[in-house]
Amino acid sequence: AALNGGLRSQVSAALKEGRVAPTELCQRCLALIKSTKFLNAYITVAEETALKQAEESEERYKRGQPLGILDGIPIAVKDNFNTAGIETTCASNMLKGYISPYNATVVQKLLDQGAVLLGKTNLDEFAMGSGSTDGVFGPVRNPWSYSKQYKEKNVPKSYPEDEESNWVITGGSSGGSAAAVSSFTCFAALGSDTGGSTRNPAAHCGVVGLKPTYGLISRHGLIPLVNSMDVPGILTRCVDDAAVLLGSLAGHDPKDSTTTQDGFEPFELPDLTDVSKLSIGIPKEYHAPGLSSEILALWSKAADLFKNAGAKVVEVSLPHTPYSIVCYHVLCTAEVASNMARFDGLEYGHRSDMKDSTESMYAATRREGFNDVVRGRILSGNYFLLKQNYEKYFVKAQKVRRLIANDFVKVFRSGVDILLTPTTLSDAAPYTEFIQEDNRTRSAQDDILTQAANMAGLPAINVPTALSERGLPVGLQFIGRSFQEKQLLTVAKWFEKQVQFPVIQLEEVERHDSDVFQHQKSASFS
Amino acid sequence: QKVSVEVLEHLEHLALVDFRDAEGVERLQKAIQFADQLHEVNTDGVEPMDSVLEDRWCLYLREDDVTEGNCTKELLENAREKVEEYFVAPPGNIPLPKLEERETFLQGS
Numbered sequence: 214a215a216l217n218g219g220l221r222s223q224v225s226a227a228l229k230e231g232r233v234a235p236t237e238l239c240q241r242c243l244a245l246i247k248s249t250k251f252l253n254a255y256i257t258v259a260e261e262t263a264l265k266q267a268e269e270s271e272e273r274y275k276r277g278q279p280l281g282i283l284d285g286i287p288i289a290v291k292d293n294f295n296t297a298g299i300e301t302t303c304a305s306n307m308l309k310g311y312i313s314p315y316n317a318t319v320v321q322k323l324l325d326q327g328a329v330l331l332g333k334t335n336l337d338e339f340a341m342g343s344g345s346t347d348g349v350f351g352p353v354r355n356p357w358s359y360s361k362q363y364k365e366k367n368v369p370k371s372y373p374e375d376e377e378s379n380w381v382i383t384g385g386s387s388g389g390s391a392a393a394v395s396s397f398t399c400f401a402a403l404g405s406d407t408g409g410s411t412r413n414p415a416a417h418c419g420v421v422g423l424k425p426t427y428g429l430i431s432r433h434g435l436i437p438l439v440n441s442m443d444v445p446g447i448l449t450r451c452v453d454d455a456a457v458l459l460g461s462l463a464g465h466d467p468k469d470s471t472t473t474q475d476g477f478e479p480f481e482l483p484d485l486t487d488v489s490k491l492s493i494g495i496p497k498e499y500h501a502p503g504l505s506s507e508i509l510a511l512w513s514k515a516a517d518l519f520k521n522a523g524a525k526v527v528e529v530s531l532p533h534t535p536y537s538i539v540c541y542h543v544l545c546t547a548e549v550a551s552n553m554a555r556f557d558g559l560e561y562g563h564r565s566d567m568k569d570s571t572e573s574m575y576a577a578t579r580r581e582g583f584n585d586v587v588r589g590r591i592l593s594g595n596y597f598l599l600k601q602n603y604e605k606y607f608v609k610a611q612k613v614r615r616l617i618a619n620d621f622v623k624v625f626r627s628g629v630d631i632l633l634t635p636t637t638l639s640d641a642a643p644y645t646e647f648i649q650e651d652n653r654t655r656s657a658q659d660d661i662l663t664q665a666a667n668m669a670g671l672p673a674i675n676v677p678t679a680l681s682e683r684g685l686p687v688g689l690q691f692i693g694r695s696f697q698e699k700q701l702l703t704v705a706k707w708f709e710k711q712v713q714f715p716v717i718q719l720e721e722v723e724r725h726d727s728d729v730f731q732h733q734k735s736a737s738f739s
Numbered sequence: 740q741k742v743s744v745e746v747l748e749h750l751e752h753l754a755l756v757d758f759r760d761a762e763g764v765e766r767l768q769k770a771i772q773f774a775d776q777l778h779e780v781n782t783d784g785v786e787p788m789d790s791v792l793e794d795r796w797c798l799y800l801r802e803d804d805v806t807e808g809n810c811t812k813e814l815l816e817n818a819r820e821k822v823e824e825y826f827v828a829p830p831g832n833i834p835l836p837k838l839e840e841r842e843t844f845l846q847g848s
Contacts, residue, residue, distance in 0.1 A: 473796065592751075592758065595753050610777060616785060
C-alpha cells in the first residue's frame, strides 16, 4: 500500500522500517515491466545490474546506513542519457549497439544516492518529435489506453480488433519515461525537455512532469539536441517526489559550464494553506487555436479555484507567443545541424561499409543511420546557416527569442508570481490519427503551449488535473520565475491536492499489487 | 521561390546527408516557408540572444589542469575500425563526386 504514496513520506519510511526490501521493490518493478511489455516503454532493461544495485542497497539498509531517500528506489532513464556499460541508442540506428563509456552527471548522481537503474526508456529518434512514435524501436503506447477509465468510455464496435487499434499515444518525446512512471514500473524517470518533451507526455500520461530552469541541472552526458534550450526533465507520480529528485540533481557541475554558479539548497515543500498573497497570471495568448473546449473549461475552472481560495488572478499578455514555434523551428534546426555533425561513423555508432573516401563514408553512414525527421532538420538547419541566410533567419530568430524572453520578464516584473496555462491542446490522440500528419506539423502544433518556457529558460511543470470525456488524462501547466523552483513546486503541490487526480486502474498493476488501490481518492476535479 | 538545385546540392555536401526524394526537397521548401513568418516581427534595435543566462553568469574557462583521461581503451571500444590506438578512416582529401557522377536524387532535376 505504501508503494502508491510519496517517496519521502511513504516509500522511504517503508524501506527504513524494513516493511519492504529494495530487492523486493526491484523485482516487482521488473516483473511489471515484463507484463506491460506491450507498452513498449523500455528499450533496454538492465535486469542484472538493477538487481545488484538493489542488493547493495539492501545491505546498506540492514546496516542502518541508507544513502538517502533515493536509496533502493527503482528509476528509469530516457535513452538519450549516457549510462556506463548500458546501451544508449537515442532510438536511432545511428547509435544501435553503442555502449556508453560513462554516466551522464544526472545518472551518476542518482546512482551515487543508491537509486536502482531499471533501464532506458523509449523516445522519438534523437528526441525529435511530440508523440514518441518516431523511434526505430517503434511507438510507445499510453498506459491509459488500457485503463478501466478509458475502456469504459470507448467500447469497441468490433472486439478485439478495435481495441488493438484504439490505443492512444503517450505524447513526446519522453513518452517511454512518462509511460514507465504512469504504469508503476518505476518510481521516477528522467526525461529531457527542449520544446516540451517532458511536460507534453506527462500531461497525456497523467503524471507530474517538471522542466527545471535552464542551467539548474547538468546536461553533461545528455546527448544534445539544442544546447541553448535542452534540460533534463523529471517525471514522477506526485509533486513532492519531483522535489526530491530535483534536490538530488540540481547544482553546479564542473563538467557543464552552463550550470548555475550560485549554490543550490535542496528543499522540502511546505503545505501551503494560504494562497491570498499569490498572484496568478493567465496569459491570454495561450488560448491558442485548436485548444479543445474541454481543456479551456478546465483551465478556467482552475483559475477560479485560485480566485476562490483568495489568490489574485489576472489576465496577462505575452504578445510574442505565436512566434515562439517559428523561432524554435529555426534555432532548433540550426543547433541540430551542428550537433548531429558528430555522427560520422568513425569513433562510435553505426558505420557504413562504404570505403571510397572519408566523405562518402560519412555521407553513407548518415544516410543509413538517421531517419527522415533527423535528416530533414539537419538539412533545414544547414539552409538557415548558409552565409546568405544567416542574418535573415538565424540571427533574426535570436532577436525574436529575446522578445519572447522579455515578454516573460515584463509579466513577472508586474507582480505576477506564477503563470497558469494548459499543457496540451487536447487529450492524447489515437495512434492511427496521430500519424496522419507528419512529424514537423505535429511538433509545431503540439509544442505551442510548452515551447516558450524553453525559449526563455524558465521552470515549468505539468500537474495532472482531471480526466477528459474520453477517460484520458489532462494536465495544466505552471510556469515560474528563473531558479524559483521552490515557489513553483509549492503552488503546484497545493493545486495537486485540490484536484485529487484519480489513480490509473490498470489490470496488470492490480494483479501485482492488490493493495495499491486501497488508497484511491474518490473525489475528482472534473 | 523555390530553392535552386545548386543550393540543394551545396546543402547535401555541407550536411553530408541526402534529400533522398521529392518529399525531402518538399520538406525543406515547407520549412523555409514556415520560417519566413519570422519576418513579420519587428526586431529593430533588438540584440540577438545567445543564452538565457547572459545576465547571470558567463561561460568560463577552467584552469588548464589535467583532471582525467587515460581512457584510450574505453574510447576505442565503440569504434568499428581501428589499428593500435588509431581510428581508421577511408582515404581523405577526396571530395564527394560531382552531381553528375554521384548517385543522388538531385541528378534528375
